[in-house]
Amino acid sequence: MSLNPRLVKESFALIEPVADKAAAYFYGRLFAENPHLRGMFPPAMDVQRDRLFGALTRIVWSLDSPDGLAAFLGQLGRDHRKYGVVAEHYTAIGNALLATVRRFAAEVWDAEIEAAWVTAYTAAANIMIESADADAGVSPAWWLAEVIGHERRTPDIAVITLRLDRDLPYLPGQYVTVQTARWPRVWRTFSIANAPRGDRTIRLHVRAVPGGWVSTALVEHTRIGDTVMLGPALGTMTPADSGRDILCVAGGTGLAPIKAIVEHVIGSGLRPAVHLLYGARRACELYDLTDLIRMESAFPWLRVLPVVSEQPGYDGVRGRLTEVMERLRSWAGHDVYVCGPAAMVDDAVRRLQRNGVPLTDIRRDVVHGEP
Numbered sequence: 001m002s003l004n005p006r007l008v009k010e011s012f013a014l015i016e017p018v019a020d021k022a023a024a025y026f027y028g029r030l031f032a033e034n035p036h037l038r039g040m041f042p043p044a045m046d047v048q049r050d051r052l053f054g055a056l057t058r059i060v061w062s063l064d065s066p067d068g069l070a071a072f073l074g075q076l077g078r079d080h081r082k083y084g085v086v087a088e089h090y091t092a093i094g095n096a097l098l099a100t101v102r103r104f105a106a107e108v109w110d111a112e113i114e115a116a117w118v119t120a121y122t123a124a125a126n127i128m129i130e131s132a133d134a135d136a137g138v139s140p141a142w143w144l145a146e147v148i149g150h151e152r153r154t155p156d157i158a159v160i161t162l163r164l165d166r167d168l169p170y171l172p173g174q175y176v177t178v179q180t181a182r183w184p185r186v187w188r189t190f191s192i193a194n195a196p197r198g199d200r201t202i203r204l205h206v207r208a209v210p211g212g213w214v215s216t217a218l219v220e221h222t223r224i225g226d227t228v229m230l231g232p233a234l235g236t237m238t239p240a241d242s243g244r245d246i247l248c249v250a251g252g253t254g255l256a257p258i259k260a261i262v263e264h265v266i267g268s269g270l271r272p273a274v275h276l277l278y279g280a281r282r283a284c285e286l287y288d289l290t291d292l293i294r295m296e297s298a299f300p301w302l303r304v305l306p307v308v309s310e311q312p313g314y315d316g317v318r319g320r321l322t323e324v325m326e327r328l329r330s331w332a333g334h335d336v337y338v339c340g341p342a343a344m345v346d347d348a349v350r351r352l353q354r355n356g357v358p359l360t361d362i363r364r365d366v367v368h369g370e371p
């Protein structure tokens, strides 16, 4: 049976408005039929439910773009090795998923739609399984890392240096998932804030989010000598290396992957003009400015512009980061990297496009921090 994206999308559209209920039903069904799988998931399932629907939504709406979808599923398959997921688990998950869509799209459900879902799920699961199998031959499922540096730059933000037990291949701009001893099986994503160094050290920029389990554990309860677990590097916001001039827009700790990219440009020998716009609400939250100014003074082609949005007395550039970006000049012809709060990223992309920067010149990743 060939793939029928239209039937899958039409039935999925009925489930999206009741995503919470459908995700709860899915996990209820999965664990009722396979109680042994419960131990693979974290005790609190709220973030897990959002992730499931986030991934499912992306897969369903990308069914018409097989290349992008295959790359996403390949990453997902590799990343799932760290949970101990093996081929048999995909059958259990497929059965629970089918039962869920059958129930929540009951008003349109028929044999043809069922066949379309089975075909789509089988194809997606096969890509994930094949990618995980291929990765198993060349790479560990997870890494251990020792905390060798912990700098509290603000009450909420820490810059953490880790030394990995083995090489972790990654490209500048990518992110990893992190699990702390305090919260077993709870994984959160953080960007690697440095270009690869060859000494197995990486840096993370972490803001403790209220109610955020992993971010709070990392900022407030982690000490030098502690160990954390990391998953493989993921993400597509990697350097274009085109030699063209570069605009980087970083909001808050969204600076992390941008800094890795700037370090990469420094090491590449290419000397494009790089503008780095770095935004925070208050000057005291520009937690990495000292280091950026040091880089700026060493490399005359790098311009760092801090922007503060909520501090009337601040005597530097004030305003919304994205508005300042738009006012400053035209960015057409630049390679652009944008990272920060999702709404800021969307706003930046909208403004850039409006001012003649094509989407293909803009790189960004959706890195889900803590809720």
Ligand SMILES: NC(=O)C1=CN([C@@H]2O[C@H](COP(=O)(O)OP(=O)(O)OC[C@H]3O[C@@H](n4cnc5c(N)ncnc54)[C@H](OP(=O)(O)O)[C@@H]3O)[C@@H](O)[C@H]2O)C=CC1
Residues within 6 Å of the ligand: 189, 190, 191, 192, 205, 206, 207, 250, 251, 252, 253, 254, 255, 256, 257, 279, 280, 281, 307, 308, 309, 310, 320, 321, 322, 339, 340, 341, 342, 343, 344, 345, 347, 367, 368, 369, 370
């Ligand atoms: N730690 C990491 O490794 C990474 C983090 N991220 C993400 O980056 C984000 C960083 O958050 P945080 O450090 O709390 O940043 P903040 O919430 O402190 O925001 C940083 C800057 O972005 C501006 N901003 C926020 N929303 C908008 C908007 N809609 N339009 C224009 N400007 C906006 C803020 O100004 P104002 O709100 O006043 O307009 C502020 O100047 C998180 O969402 C995190 O998930 C992404 C990649 C890596």
